[in-house]
Amino acid sequence: SQQGEEDPQALSIQEGENATMNCSYKTSINNLQWYRQNSGRGLVHLILIRSNEREKHSGRLRVTLDTSKKSSSLLITASRAADTASYFCATGRRGGATNKLIFGTGTLLAVQP
Amino acid sequence: NAGVTQTPKFQVLKTGQSMTLQCAQDMNHNSMYWYRQDPGMGLRLIYYSASEGTTDKGEVPNGYNVSRLNKREFSLRLESAAPSQTSVYFCASSEWTGSYNSPLHFGNGTRLTVT
Numbered sequence: 266s267q268q269g270e271e272d273p274q275a276l277s278i279q280e281g282e283n284a285t286m287n288c289s290y291k292t293s294i295n296n297l298q299w300y301r302q303n304s305g306r307g308l309v310h311l312i313l314i315r316s317n318e319r320e321k322h323s324g325r326l327r328v329t330l331d332t333s334k335k336s337s338s339l340l341i342t343a344s345r346a347a348d349t350a351s352y353f354c355a356t357g358r359r360g361g362a363t364n365k366l367i368f369g370t371g372t373l374l375a376v377q378p
Numbered sequence: 379n380a381g382v383t384q385t386p387k388f389q390v391l392k393t394g395q396s397m398t399l400q401c402a403q404d405m406n407h408n409s410m411y412w413y414r415q416d417p418g419m420g421l422r423l424i425y426y427s428a429s430e431g432t433t434d435k436g437e438v439p440n441g442y443n444v445s446r447l448n449k450r451e452f453s454l455r456l457e458s459a460a461p462s463q464t465s466v467y468f469c470a471s472s473e474w475t476g477s478y479n480s481p482l483h484f485g486n487g488t489r490l491t492v493t
Binding site for chain 1 (some may be wrong): 382413418419420421422423466470481482483484485486489
């Protein structure tokens with residue numbers, strides 16, 4: 266079963282605009298990670314935010330985490346055509362013997378030049 | 379560094395045939411994983427190996443077997459392929475034995491079609 270659900274499923278914006286994607290999850294987590302997948306390629310890790318952090322930045326990326334609402338958002342500022350990709354959140358679950366991440370179904374971002 | 383290398387890139391099988399997907403990483407990572415990706419389903423974990431010499435089932439292990447050959451290599455075997463196994467298969471690795479605290483590094487996938 267999926268832990269993370271991204272919203273929206275698809276997003277189309279113009280180059281230079283900001284893109285915001287959201288992720289909701291169901292159970293307590295240790296951390297939440299965001300990945301990018303270009304068409305026909307594997308996933309690439311973007312950023313990891315731990316459960317005791319509220320916000321994290323990496324270049325043009327900003328990630329927020331609200332554990333009370335069980336949700337996270339990924340903001341890409343000043344988007345470029347090269348940002349066109351699918352974006353996935355993945356949650357690392359708290360407790361148990363699971364050594365694995367649970368991925369959501371992704372947001373497909375199209376940045377029009 | 380090559381990172382995570384998967385072979386083959388593409389494969390077509392007939393129902394009932396068998397094959398092995400190969401994966402190797404050169405980052406000295408402890409943990410390795412096999413995921414499948416289907417449209418609208420995201421990535422689902424098939425099997426993982428927390429460290430050399432151990433393997434464990436993931437979310438969708440039925441119809442698959444794995445071998446952690448050494449620290450670098452982790453293979454996935456389909457003994458009797460079925461059309462439901464048509465998918466894109468990704469191998470990944472991570473530095474720590476607990477993946478929830480470290481990022482995954484992915485290969486570029488094997489696109490498998492079972493007719």
